[in-house]
Structures are given as C-alpha cells and as structure tokens.
Amino acid sequence: MQLEPTHIALGQSCVLRVRVEVSDGEAERIELPSLDAFDIVSRQTSRPMQFSFSFGSGQQQMIQRSSTAIHTFVLQPREAGTYRINPARAWMGGREFASQPQTLRVSAGPAPYTTPRPSQPGPGRGQPSGRARPRAPGAPRLHAIPEPATPQRTKPELDGAVVDPDAFVRTAIDKGEAYVGEQITVTIYLYLRGPLSAAPAIETEASVDGFWVHDLLGPDRQLQAHRQRVDRRAYHVYVLRRFAAFPLRSGELTIGAMSVRVDRSSLFDVFAGGPLPSLRRAGVPLSVRVKELPAQGRPRGAIGVGRFSLEAKLDRTQVSTGDAVRLSAILRGNGNLKDLKLAAPSIDGIEVLAPQIRDQVHTNNDVVSGTRAFEWLLVPKRPGELTLPPLGVNTFDPATRRYERVTSKALTLTAAGQGVAAAQAADATLEPDAREPEEGAKFGPLRTHSALRRHHRRLLTETWFVALLALAPGLWLAFTLGRQARRYLQARSGRATPERLIKRARQRLREAAQRARDGQSADLHAEVGQGLRDALEARLGEPIGSMTRSQLAKRLAERGVPQELATSLIRELEQSEFARYGSATNTAADIEQSVGRSEELLSRLEALKPRSMEQRP
C-alpha cells in the first residue's frame, strides 16, 4: 500500500494505492482500509487484462501470469491533523497478508514540497502490495535482469528507450509538460526482433504515482504488431498499454518503467538443442513536468481542467412547502471529470440535502470525456417564488490556456402553502381538534383541478339495473321450463289412451270413407285395417303387428276378448288385407258395409275391458 504524498495541506489531495499481486491465482478476499475520515474524490480499480493464448496466427495475445488488482483512491481530508490509514489485508490459501499502515499529515498551512522517494528494489513474485519504484533516466537498473551481450544505446527519438538488438520496452508520452489535471496519453510498446512465439508476461506494471489514470484500451483487445526499423533492424512492435494520466499535483512526476518477460521457446527447439533463454526487459521511466495553472486570471476555488458545459434543471417548478424537488446538474465535456466539483446551491429558505454524484466516462480517439451528474434534493421551507442562482464551475482549457466559468441558467421554484413555522402556530386555530401536524409533510399536495361531480350513481340502487340483472336468469328459466313443458306434452301425446286412439281411428275411418265415396277408395281398406290394429294395440296394451292369425286369436282369448268379437276382428282384418291388395272395385254398398262393420268393431273395442297380462288363465 502506498500513500503519496504523506504530508499535504488542508484542501489538497493525496493518492492512496493498494496493489494486490498474486502469482498463479487470485486473492480470495481483499479488505481495503477504512477511509471514512476522508472525502473520496475518485476511486479506480484496475486489473491487468488476461487474454487466452492462440498459437500459429500472425496475431499473438498476452497472458498475465500473475493476477493483480490495483485500487487507487484520491483522498481529501476534511480536517487538519495526523491520520493513520490501517493496513490493507488479503487472504490467499488460508494465509493472511497485510500491508504496512500509512500515516498522512495534514497541515492547516501550505505543505512542504515532497521529493519522490528513492528507488527500492521491486518485489518478488507472489508477494502482495509490492510495486516497482521509479528511477531517474540514466540511473542503473534495479531489477535482476540479465545484461544483454551486445551494447545498448538510448534513443532520444524513442523517448529515451534503451535499444536492444533482441527486444526492448519503450514508454511514450504525448507531452513532457502539462498542467495539473491535463490529460497526458501514455503508451508502452514492446519492440521485438521477430514475432512473438509466446505471450509476454508483465512482471511489473508501470507506476503512475501522482496521476489519476484511465485505461484507453478495451479489455478484449488483441496484440497486433506493426513493423518498425530501428538502427537498420526490423522490429515487431506491440502496444502493451495505453492510458490517460491526469497529474494531481505540480512538480516532476514520473511514469515508471514496466518490466516484461518474453519466452522464446518454440517447437523447433528440439532441433536447436534446447529453448532460447527468456528475455527480460524493462522500460525507462519518464519524467513529466507538471505546471501549476497560470496565476494570471486564476479564479478562486476549485478549477476543472478541460472543456466542459453545464446544464441544470428541476424535476418540477411548483411544489407545496415542505415537499422536495430534485435539482440535477450535468457537467459534460473532455477532461478530468473526476476532479470536478460543483458547490451545492445556497438559497435562503431552501434546505439542500447532500448530493448524489454519478459519473459516466468514455473515451473518444484517446481523449477522456463523459459526464458527471450531481443531484440535490431541495426542500422549500417557506412559500413564495424562490430563485435558484446559476450553478457554475471554473474551468481551465489547456489548449487555449484560458480560464472560463461555465454556468447554468437560473431556475425558479414556486412553493405554495404555509411555511413550516407558520403551520405549527396556525393549526391551533382549527376546530374542533387542533393539534400539531407532526406528519404534515406526508400529505398532499392539494388538488387544484376537479370536475366537481355532483352525482354519484350507484348502479346497485338503480331499478333498471336490478331489473336487467334479474332478466337474464329469468329468461333462461322461462326458456328451460318451456322446453320441459313441450317435451312433456310431446311425450304425453305419444302415450295416448285407448279411448283416444280408438276415437282417432274412428275419425280417420270416417275421412277415408268420405274419400271413398268421392271416388278415392284406394286407402279405405288400409285405414280400416290400421284403425282396427291401432285400437286393438291400444286396448291390449301390446303390439300385435308381428303376430300371426292364430297367435292373435290365442292372445285375444287369453285377454278375455269374447270369442265372437275376436273372430269378427280377425276376419275384418283379413278382409281389409285382401281388399287392399285385391283388384276388385268397391261399390258404394261395399264401402258402407265395410265402414259400418269397422265402426261397430271399434265401438265394441272401446267398451271392451280386457284381462290384464297377470290375470291370464
């Protein structure tokens, strides 16, 4: 864990960096120190990317052999004094690792100038919280890197990189001099003779103490090589890292050196008698001169470096006294958004609650841009028209080297209803239960528009509605009962009494006789036979159609039909059958005789009371 600087003045910031590095694995749990005593201006967590290895194509990918998590905080103390930052802890494989605690001194007056710490040897692999320290250009290397056999030269045109015939690392910055808060783009290249046969491993990340950084390359990128000739040698050049660094303080700041290891084993090593040794290379730290913002024309207070616009709005402009409205302010533009601060509006009669801040950072052509949104809840304490003054932030544009104050429009808020203090006094006059409105703010707001409806008709009390409700089941009931009645009547008519049947037969016989007298005698005998059969069946209560003559005679005797009547009936049935299919012509006398005999038989059948089936002898 590292804190830089360790002595600042009140109002200044410091950077706390916690680096957890684990080889061949990942920390199971990381516990960061409590920072409640500070305002956290910004927070960044970076984890060096891991890529899967693909072999055989022109594009090689990087494999991170160690897992590293770097937590960077920009802190601002609230009061002067001495602060102890507890150690950060990490757990791995059942063991607990802890960093050293840090102490920060905050003076009320200006802080002394702090020089960078002297370089220290970098950590070995697998030990947490270690990091590489910067070294001045030209100073001897501190890492245990085997000296190349051939002489090296620094190349000023390559940002002072130490050129090596086999491989070297170059750190490039787009500007060696910048203002505090101005973006510096840092790119770290790996120059390699020949293409990568194995993915390079990052042993030590470049240190960026005193900077707030934002990665400019996406997490899923692939290493792509471009060719470049240096000292008449062709190299494959790979971009290992590119990030935007925003210096947090003035002075000489250093972008530290990255160290990498390149394995050179290949399938052909068996023919070469063994693999080539790995190459370990480290870049050259670069210094950046960071200038304070120009004093001329410098406004008081915090200054955001970059180019920004500011927009503010209220979620509603009319509210009841005591109700809250939301004031939103959005700062949009290029630059160090995380450093931007917007003072809360201070308006008499309005209570302003603590803001909520949301950042959206993105990059466009390696320029960091985005928005920082502030949201305050405002609660008007008194009624009336309240004017919110424009919000503003001072900015400095490094391109034009000019200060500018970016402001929003003034906003107006109308609060209606009595103020809180007046409400507490006035409520005593209300009858009959005047009491303190302890929950007044939860009610309302009053409705200012109403249709003032005068009639509320309940359908359940309307006669027509009740009638309609009763109509459907009533209709259905009537329909169902009607159908039942019809069925009953139909069934009843199908079970006609013998007297009715005989009467019907007599009627049909008369009609047939009349037709016969009129010259239509064809169906007379059929009607005679059918009428007698129907009357017999009705009287006996059983069908006789399938019976032979002898069977019918026997049945009639069993049922108590007098012998003479039975004989007459059978004879008449036979004669009607013969006459029906015969070719003889019916005279009028024949017709009358036939009709007379049939009517007589029907009358005798009508009066007959046959024995029941159980009474048969």
Add this chain to the structure above:
Amino acid sequence: MWTAVDRPARAQSLQSLFAGANQAYFRGDHKTALARYERLIAAGVRDADVYFNLATIHAKAGSYGRAILFFERSMRLGPGDEQAERGLAASHAALGRRRAESAGEATVRTRPSMGTAMVRPVSENSLALSVLVLEVAFFAVLAALGITRRETPRVALGVAAPLLGLCLLVSALGLATKADAWSQGRRAVVLREQAEVREGPDPRAQARARVPEGRYVRVVERDNGFVRVRMPGEIEGWMKRGDVGDI
C-alpha cells in the same frame, strides 16, 4: 323553472368556490378553505378530489379521524387513487404514533382485509357492470347448450359455461365485498378521540366504552342525535351523531 342559462352560472360558482377554497389554503387560511369545501359538499358536490383536499387539510391539522373519513370517501369515489391510499395509511400511522406516545402502546390496523384490498382499485359500478355482462353471457351459453346438437359447439359451450360461471361468481363476490354486503349497517369512522359509547340514545345513558379516534364502526340505526354502532368484538352501543362520520 330553470333555464339552460342557469346551469352554467351555477357550475361557474361551484368552480369559483373550489378555486377560492384552494387559494385560502395556500394563503394559510385553513379555516376558510375548510368552510368552502364544506359548502361544496352541502351544494351536492360528491367529488373524489374535493374529499381528498378536505382529508389533506384535516390531516395536516392533525384531525386524523376526519382525514381518514374523507380519504375513505375519496377512495370510494375514485378507486385506485394511490395518493389517497398513502394519505389514509399515513393518517392511521400518525394516529398510532400519537396514541403510543400518550398511552405507551397502541394498535392501529392500517391494512384492509385481503378481499377489500383486492377490490379496492376497482369501482363498485365497474364491478356491477361486469357482473351484468358475465351473467348475460353465462345464461346465454347455458341456453345455447340446451339447444345445440352438434358436437363441436357443444364442447365449446360446455367449456365456456363453467368458466363464465366462475368469473361471474368471483365478480359477484367482489361486488358484494365492495358494496359491503357482508355486514349489517353502514361503514363509518369515529371522529373524536375517546368518544363514548352509551347504552341508549340519551346523553344520560350510562357509558359502557370509549372508542379511539379513527376506529371503524358500523352504523345500524339512527335515533335523534344518536346512532347505534357495532364494532368488532361484539361491542354495540349508541354514540353521538357528531362523533361518527359515515364513509
């Protein structure tokens, strides 16, 4: 005899009365605002917004019993009004807190029964209409089922009939709940803290209980200036008419 000219002028005066009541409220003159809203009620206005405003003023003044009464009336006329529901819940909660502070403890039931909660967002008239429509559809399907002979329509009607019957039953139950048909009497709210419940409709009758403000009761009978109320726990008695407000 009134003419067509009369009606618009009367509506205008009601609107100006309403606007005047609101302005009085915003000026801080709650008494005048209340009086004007009550004049609107006396003029026959039965509007959810007017009841809501009345409830809001009473609640802000600390008269939670009346606030509850008017919030309930507002919700009966405008079901599904979340603001009124929130106001009602807040009134009950405030009453409970007040009672707890003075008596040390309080039990305030702020949640309605499940059946009441289910039908709360729907108006009584909507439920009644749905019952009517479902009833007509149900009996029409029954009648068609009796006369249809073909297989496929009979199956379809056979499936539709019980479904419609079920929907009709649910709607009818909802309507009965909404219309408060399960209990005798009209729903009402006690408006005064520790209002007396007497044995008879007479101020000299013995007081048998005291009821807290905001308690729901059912008014089953009226006699002179008293109403006979029934409460959960089989408590029954007579209360002054002014101590109880019909929802």
